[in-house]
Amino acid sequence: MEVFPKVLVLGPPTCYETLQHIYSHKFNFINPNSSDLSLHQFIISNHPPSIRAILCSASFTLTADFLRLFPSLGLVVTTSAGTDHIDLNECRRRQINVAGAGGLLSEDVADKAVALLIDTMRKISAADRYVRTRNHGGEWDFPLGYKLSGKRVGIVGLGSIGMEVAKRLESFGCIILYHSRHQRSSVSYPFYSSIVDLATNSNALVICCALNEQTKHIINSEVLLALGKEGFIVNVGRGGLIDENQLVKCLIEGEIGGAGLDVFENEPHVPQELLALDNVVLSPHCAAFTSESVMSLCELVGGNLESFFSNMPIITPLMLD
């Protein structure tokens, strides 16, 4: 009987079911969620030195301690664009390859970001709730939203997602500004090295940078107050990019105009106060996922695993330098 290489599945990722269906004749996926054992017991019972690859989603945190359980580990494949859940220093030290989703998810994430921005400014979900709950036959009297055209939108993180967001918003007649680690020579959008200055000069902020030690709580109360009472914020990055307590406070006190949030600091927990607000749009961390992107992601994950186990260069390596 042929022995397929083991792949430990942690999370599990949204695309796992499809992936299993396509690749179970090539890899031996071992999934602790399908077992009654504790995670630790499950791993011990599966002979950790034989595990050379891990497949994970953003919801599973790979600490250095956890990675040390696997002395032969050579590859971590994550189905997310972000890699803040992986201890990259440890991977670098041990020369473990890390494969991300690359730019595969950028379009879908950007579409969601733009949708959340229009939704909060034009009150789309709030209008839907209004019609569904007040369909009593009386005249409609729904509050006005804000016009999108002509608004100044500050993008925080002008990577592949940020660029897709900018391209889309330009077609709506928005003016694009940005903050990034470095000014980008290839774009003409005004660059702000200070995020408070960016917020002061923007009608809306779209957060799509990576979460790391430098960017944690990059959106704090000072930034939110600079954005102001008629300012809107969208987050499709990671919950930890925003100081959530301060955001909730500003929303409740009317210090900012509204928020569209795909991510939260302690998922799947969403602050209870947000559930009652009409000027927020909430989403269960699904900006990257459509039927189409999940299929593409399966192919990419499968390709990375095949390359690795054939001793070929992986397709979407994260540069760990």
Added chain:
Amino acid sequence: MEVFPKVLVLGPPTCYETLQHIYSHKFNFINPNSSDLSLHQFIISNHPPSIRAILCSASFTLTADFLRLFPSLGLVVTTSAGTDHIDLNECRRRQINVAGAGGLLSEDVADKAVALLIDTMRKISAADRYVRTRNHGGEWDFPLGYKLSGKRVGIVGLGSIGMEVAKRLESFGCIILYHSRHQRSSVSYPFYSSIVDLATNSNALVICCALNEQTKHIINSEVLLALGKEGFIVNVGRGGLIDENQLVKCLIEGEIGGAGLDVFENEPHVPQELLALDNVVLSPHCAAFTSESVMSLCELVGGNLESFFSNMPIITPLMLD
């Protein structure tokens, strides 16, 4: 005491309150809604031959019979882009000027159309509902939406709104097709003279044409079935453009994928069956209205009234030939 020219207000339009505030020193707005009299009694008591201008919204129907009550009528100003609520034949016959909103509302309506399309395809409002009602702390398991990039979107009515919709959707990587009264020589999008053919070749339809005798129920069951089970439809035109009974039937039976509707056949009535569906996004006929557009509209309406009462050409005349 100076006597201001009378303007009969019917509807009243969304911008009426602001308009009254700005222009009450120039015009004598008479509003039947502020009176206990019936509409007919109110008009009789206001000496109809002295009324030369009517200001109305899309929600008030100006029939030929109604217009005949005002022998000196010279101007109808509507705050809507559509004019299907005005008997244009009667206006033409009597040489009554008609002033619409012109292209003033096109951007806001187009923004809303694009928002409704992304919302239905990516399940934005449904996700918001999911988070608000199931925030029990368990893992999220929200169904996947459809990717927008690369989809073929058929626009029905390539006027100023349709062109703005096309421009926006191109930035999302959509492929634009269209149906219109006539093929437009200035655009390269593929033209379909048959709306069934357009639907067959589209993943989504965006309806933004005018409602008239030729376009009533232009979207019937044949078109909807051609659009198909994974097809989406957005309507920011008028409710009567779609055979609503057939649309409801197709949505319930899963014959189309979903719908984003700003307009309905018998507003403010919304078919009860739609309220329970997760694949529709409902909106109380407000695609054209933002704080900004209402201000601009006030200025335009005021300008049209001032021009008319100064015997100058009005600013946004509807061509009645």
